Amino acid sequence: MTTEGKNFVADHINELKPSGIRRFFDLASKMENVISLGVGEPDFVTPWNVIEASYHSLERGYTSYTANAGLLELRQEISKFLSESFQVEYNPESQVLVTVGASQAIDVAFRAIINPGDEVIIVEPSFVAYVPAVRLAGGEPVIVEATQENQFRVQAHQIEAAITPKTKAILICSPNNPTGAVLSKEEMEAIATVVKKHNILVLSDEIYADLTYDEAFTSFAAIEGMAEHTILISGFSKAFAMTGWRLGYATGPKEIIQAMTKIHQYTIMCAPTMAQHGALEALRNGMDSVKEMRVSYRQRRNFVVKALREMGLECHLPGGAFYVFPSIEKTGLTSSEFAEQLLQEQRVAVVPGDVFGDSGRGYIRCSYASSMKQLDQAMKRMDKFVQSKI
Amino acid sequence: MCINEKWVNDLEKKELELLKLLEKNGRLEVETISKMIDLTVDQTKEMMEKLENECAILGYSTLVNWAKVLQYEGVTAMIDVKVTPTRGAGFDKIAERIYRFPEVKALYLMSGAYDLSVSVEGKTMMEISRFVSDKLSTLDTVVSTTTHFVLKKYKHDGIIFEEPDEQDKRMMVSP
Ligand SMILES: Cc1ncc(COP(=O)(O)O)c(C=O)c1O
Numbered sequence: 422m423t424t425e426g427k428n429f430v431a432d433h434i435n436e437l438k439p440s441g442i443r444r445f446f447d448l449a450s451k452m453e454n455v456i457s458l459g460v461g462e463p464d465f466v467t468p469w470n471v472i473e474a475s476y477h478s479l480e481r482g483y484t485s486y487t488a489n490a491g492l493l494e495l496r497q498e499i500s501k502f503l504s505e506s507f508q509v510e511y512n513p514e515s516q517v518l519v520t521v522g523a524s525q526a527i528d529v530a531f532r533a534i535i536n537p538g539d540e541v542i543i544v545e546p547s548f549v550a551y552v553p554a555v556r557l558a559g560g561e562p563v564i565v566e567a568t569q570e571n572q573f574r575v576q577a578h579q580i581e582a583a584i585t586p587k588t589k590a591i592l593i594c595s596p597n598n599p600t601g602a603v604l605s606k607e608e609m610e611a612i613a614t615v616v617k618k619h620n621i622l623v624l625s626d627e628i629y630a631d632l633t634y635d636e637a638f639t640s641f642a643a644i645e646g647m648a649e650h651t652i653l654i655s656g657f658s659k660a661f662a663m664t665g666w667r668l669g670y671a672t673g674p675k676e677i678i679q680a681m682t683k684i685h686q687y688t689i690m691c692a693p694t695m696a697q698h699g700a701l702e703a704l705r706n707g708m709d710s711v712k713e714m715r716v717s718y719r720q721r722r723n724f725v726v727k728a729l730r731e732m733g734l735e736c737h738l739p740g741g742a743f744y745v746f747p748s749i750e751k752t753g754l755t756s757s758e759f760a761e762q763l764l765q766e767q768r769v770a771v772v773p774g775d776v777f778g779d780s781g782r783g784y785i786r787c788s789y790a791s792s793m794k795q796l797d798q799a800m801k802r803m804d805k806f807v808q809s810k811i
Numbered sequence: 812m813c814i815n816e817k818w819v820n821d822l823e824k825k826e827l828e829l830l831k832l833l834e835k836n837g838r839l840e841v842e843t844i845s846k847m848i849d850l851t852v853d854q855t856k857e858m859m860e861k862l863e864n865e866c867a868i869l870g871y872s873t874l875v876n877w878a879k880v881l882q883y884e885g886v887t888a889m890i891d892v893k894v895t896p897t898r899g900a901g902f903d904k905i906a907e908r909i910y911r912f913p914e915v916k917a918l919y920l921m922s923g924a925y926d927l928s929v930s931v932e933g934k935t936m937m938e939i940s941r942f943v944s945d946k947l948s949t950l951d952t953v954v955s956t957t958t959h960f961v962l963k964k965y966k967h968d969g970i971i972f973e974e975p976d977e978q979d980k981r982m983m984v985s986p
Binding site: 440442445446449450455457459460461462464548549550598716720721723724727728770772793797 | 828832836839843846847848849979981982983984985986
């Protein structure tokens with residue numbers, strides 16, 4: 422915005438690139454009869470018992486602030502959940518911070534640890550918020566690329582090669598958005614060795630931890646000696662289908678969580694109270710719903726991967742999240758051309774892979790969090806499109 | 812042996828998945844199901860045949876909301892029936908006498924205040940009353956009946972009858 426030629430917006434914000442997702446959203450939302458595989462959230466509505474618990478908290482008048490770090494009961498429940506599910510131990514009094522989505526947890530984590538000029542290694546293709554979050558915190562993102570030859574799983578030596586004396590942390594997201602890739606325990610152990618050797622931190626975005634389909638999930642914090650080096654970030658959006666509730670959390674070493682809580686206290690006060698009450702119910706009585714949703718996602722993943730392969734696209738089998746990331750190289754189109762023409766010609770919306778980093782070039786992200794009816798239709802339309810291009 | 816056990820377990824799991832999928836939507840195509848549960852089309856067909864032979868799959872029906880069909884004004888009643896069980900056959904014999912009537916759509920043996928819960932469908936209330944007075948209450952072992960007429964169906968077999976709000980409330984494209 423300019424007034425008499427004066428630009429009020431801060432330079433570093435002007436320099437921030439708008440997300441490529443936005444442009445695509447504008448394109449797709451103007452069209453009719455579009456089947457969207459571009460949605461990065463569950464197609465389920467939040468389980469009813471969670472909604473009901475939140476209603477009930479409002480009826481009982483729980484409408485005030487909570488402790489800055491979140492309801493103690495909720496922190497206790499988070500701590501118990503992490504301990505039982507992933508064998509990681511956190512003191513609910515000092516090592517758990519309830520946040521406004523994992524998004525805010527990522528933001529405060531970076532702000533709590535980054536000194537001006539510190540480097541943070543980001544593995545791409547990645548969720549779109551990491552690089553801007555590092556920049557906003559005054560850090561320097563350093564990109565490492567996960568590639569198809571390793572099924573999009575970053576290798577320890579790649580990380581080691583990117584480490585400099587300024588490296589403060591590395592952000593890892595497994596199961597991954599947009600590739601669905603899940604690191605194996607051995608790969609995590611190899612990365613952990615590098616992290617400990619260079620004495621840096623891992624910000625582990627484990628928001629899709631409960632959505633793995635082939636193997637049990639391993640948390641970074643559970644790897645030997647990694648608890649002191651890991652900020653674990655997670656939330657309720659994906660596994661519990663609670664995106665609109667805006668509730669997540671961070672756990673980690675006491676000093677770091679306390680530093681994050683300090684920022685959170687001044688900038689947010691606390692996460693929404695009614696959402697915290699819903700989350701409490703989710704952890705206490707919601708795991709059966711998660712299990713049911715997980716089975717349904719796995720079935721849809723299997724279906725979509727097979728359908729994509731049958732139409733001739735190369736596609737690795739993603740171990741988690743609800744995305745597939747096929748290569749569209751065969752069509753001779755760029756990611757953006759593919760996505761745009763597919764939208765225009767067949768009314769199917771997918772997200773061009775390069776939105777998630779340069780290494781996503783030549784790929785598209787398809788979310789399979791849609792009904793089978795829609796997926797079936799979408800695969801038929803895509804097949805027609807692909808056959809017309811190769 | 813171990814590998815075999817795992818394979819058997821996997822198959823059993825897949826059978827369960829198959830049954831749950833078909834229970835929700837009996838019209839899913841075999842090609843689609845086979846992709847979803849990661850079997851070949853032939854394997855899936857074989858599994859379905861096996862389940863049909865074992866009577867685990869009894870049929871593939873369609874859930875119709877008859878209230879939407881103009882010329883069809885049906886009535887449903889749930890009838891609580893108290894009976895005297897017969898020596899030797901318990902409740903089974905009287906149950907069979909009841910479920911053989913074509914107007915009986917469902918029959919359950921219940922715990923609690925009465926013994927059998929009978930769901931009956933007819934064209935009119937008269938027709939159902941006639942069924943109760945002429946056929947049901949005249950059976951020797953039936954002690955009493957209480958008939959409740961269904962006024963409105965909200966949900967049946969896990970499916971909500973009102974027009975579902977199927978609109979996708981999510982943004983078309985999101986990170
Ligand atoms: C990898 C990843 N991290 C974090 C988030 C943000 O989640 P939340 O809704 O908890 O802010 C998303 C959402 O798309 C995501 O995909």
